[in-house]
Amino acid sequence: MSKIIYKDFKGNSKTIEVENGLSVMEGAIQNEIPGIDADCGGSMACATCHVYVDDKWFDKIPKAEDAEVDMIDMAFEPKKNSRLSCQIIVSDDLDGLQVSTPEKQT
Amino acid sequence: MKKIDAIIIGAGPVGLFGVHQLGIKGLKAVVIDNLDKAGGQCIELYPDKPIYDIPAVPECTGEQLTTRLLEQIKPFKTQLFLNERVNEVRKDNENWIVTTNNKKEFIAPNIIIAGGVGSFEPRKIHLKQAEQLEEKSVFYAVRDKEKFKNKKISIFGGGDSALDWALELSKFSKITLIHRRNEFRGAQHTLMEIKKLEKAGKVSIKTPCQIESLESENDLKSITIKFDDGKTEKIPTDVILGFFGLIMKLGPIAEWGLNMNKKTIEVNPENFETNKKGIFAAGDICSYPGKLKLILSGFHEVALASVECFKRARPNEKYRFEFTTSSKTIQDRLGKK
Structure with a gap:
């Protein structure tokens, strides 16, 4: 279990214990965190699980594959610290990870 | 207005296989899709990505899968209405009338919604x-x-x-x-x-x-x-x-009075009928306990829906389950001698 902090665009945050091996997206869906849609179910085909990774953490998580970066082009208001949360796998190293959800996904 | 046996919304793999399952039962369908080509997510999102979990097809791309499905339904000469988005669904006695954004109208006792995650629209x-x-x-x-x-x-x-x-x-x-x-x-x-x-x-x-x-x-x-x-x-x-790029939007489907669960439509897993008689949902858009969003699940779901469609479209005939390997009738419908 690792703590993941989900922050919405208004700044409200929720800390959830997510099982290692699940994705940050799955952690959100299973705990009914609003702001992550995940329409395609985690196949990197839709960009509706888009999150902004806290700057302190951005370089600590494994880099995005090309396909993910391509897909982020299609996200709502992508920024430099944009990631698809279905591609961030929770592990002990990410204990305390903070991500923010965009104003909307579509 | 065109009267058919079933209106299929969505020309993805499940909608296309729906044409086949209705067709071998002698039912006529039309398919309506918002995109300019058949294939749905397979074509729009991953035409070149290999799919590894279609039974008996070890590997094929989204595009190949679509081409093969179109080939498989050729004998039924089904009309695909592309670049058309279904806007409205209304009841007319035992039938449903569907109206598209281009004001085309269709009437049928059955609607199968195989709409994936909704229609694709530009971001x-x-x-x-x-x-x-x-x-x-x-x-x-x-x-x-x-x-x-x-x-x-x-x-x-x-x-x-x-x-x-x-x-x-x-x-x-x-x-x-x-x-x-x-x-x-x-x-x-x-x-x-x-x-x-x-x-x-x-x-x-x-x-x-x-x-x-x-x-x-x-x-x-x-x-x-x-x-x-x-x-x-x-x-x-x-x-x-x-x-x-394109985003998927559920769009008007949400306003048709169907029981919804988040962005999916609740169905009875016996026949994939929604809470409205004669409206079915299959593929990624339907939900029931244990639902898996796999293409193969969609094929199963639309096959079962087609049986119920038959009963509604041919109320005076008895439905007989038949195999394609042995049924003369089915082979005739497929144009096989």
Whole structure:
């Protein structure tokens, strides 16, 4: 279990214990965190699980594959610290990870 | 108005296989889809990506799967109505009437919704002024090239649509190509052509930056873009073309009075009927306990729905389960001798 902090665009945050091996997206869906849609179910085909990774953490998580970066082009208001949360796998190293959800996904 | 046995909404793999399952039972269907081609997500999202979990097909791409399904339903000569979005569904005694955005109407005792995650629509620029200028000076598709002659055009996006149109429209207009990062994911040879045009001063490329604001007095005058380092630049612009990809929207389906669970439609897993008699849902859009969003599940779901469709379309006939290997009737319908 690792703590993941989900922050919405208004700044409200929720800390959830997510099982290692699940994705940050799955952690959100299973705990009914609003702001992550995940329409395609985690196949990197839709960009509706888009999150902004806290700057302190951005370089600590494994880099995005090309396909993910391509897909982020299609996200709502992508920024430099944009990631698809279905591609961030929770592990002990990410204990305390903070991500923010965009104003909307579509 | 056209009367058929079933209206299938969505020309993805499940909708197409639905044509087959209805067809072998002697039922006539039409298929309606918002996209300009059949295939749904398989074609729009991953035409080149291999799929490994279609039974007896160790590997095939989304495009191959679609081609094969179209081949498989050829004998039924089913009409596909593409570029049509179903807007309205209303009841007419035992039938349903479906109306599309282009005012086409269909009537049938059965509707099968095989709509995936909804219809694909272009992602738009989230600025108020962009909304007001849509279809006047802000566009998300090029329908008539003539409209874009001798203009100052700012094209947004990094994929093939952005690159192809930048190249094409540069023949008679001044193009600025703007993308949020330095890498373009579109075809590299197109990008090379555009880089040549940039050297020749015919196209200018701005990266990594995004739109900040639009300036207009009735007509669009200019746009301001913001670079990653915080600098901004004003670009005189008559026309904005945005190619940010497609998003899936459930759209009007949510308003048809069907029992919904988040963005999916609740069905009875015995026949995949929704809470409305004669309206079925199959594939990614349906939900029931244990639902798996796999293509193969969609095939099973639409096969079962087709049995119930038969009972509604032919209330005076008895449904007989038959195998394609042994049924003369089915083989006739498939055009096999």
